[in-house]
Amino acid sequence: MKRRRILLIIAANLAVLIALAFVYPHLMVSPGPLIPAHGSLTTNCFACHVPLRGAEPERCIACHALSDIDLRTAKGQPISRKSINTPFHQGLTSQRCMSCHSDHTTSGFSALKQAKFSHALLNPVMSANCRTCHTAPNNAIHRDLKGTCSQCHSQQRWKPTTFDHAKFFVLDGDHIAACTTCHVNNGFSSYTCFGCHEHQPEGIRAKHLEEGIRNFENCVSCHRSA
Secondary structure (H helix, E strand, C coil): CHHHHHHHHHHHHHHHHHHHHHHCHHHHCCCCCECHHHHHHCCCHHHCEECCCEECHHHHCCCCCHHHCCCECCCCCECCCCCCCCCCHHHECCCCHHHCCCCECCCCHHHHHCCCCCHHHECHHHHHCHHHCCCCCCCCCCCCCCCCHHHCCCCCCCCCCCCCHHHCCCCCHHHCCCHHHHCHHHCCCCCCCCCCCCCCHHHHHHHHHHCCCCCCCCHHHCCCCC
16 A cells, blocks of 8 residues: 555656656756847747657758748848858758757757767768858968868868878978969979979989989979978
């Protein structure tokens, strides 16, 4: 009899907790506050969530039309300032918003479960063209490059790069120069040492012949640094 009473009490408590979870989900099961843009939905969890199934993309695009994402707000107002060059959501192979987004701002367990953006979600044409979404860095190394980003970078992370110039030639001393000094016409698969005034073909040839060196076309086979 006593055991039965305990089980009934436990069952009643569970029933109350389940009922509260459905009536006040934002207080009972919310992983954290919503982002400011969705603050008006704080007490309306089912605007995004389906009971027992979680957030569903169909409820996202009920407010955010796929064709308008990156272009207009949910209220139809044009987005004047954008952080990307070209809208890319329309080119995703999967329209499951939760693959990248979580509207709850929290540093707890739910944040650890949030997936990061995967380039595998893009269609092959967009995935191969980084400039579709990214602006090329405007620095001395990248400014004159005309190759593809994948020559040095992976789509998993920007750093570290796979290219180490020091493995081929150490850029020290007088060799801290613009890339085009050695790589003519942005041809980074080849190089020339005749790009500066101190290294002219006839003078270099004469100095090497004096030392009995006749094969000096591949400079870095002997000279690896300044």
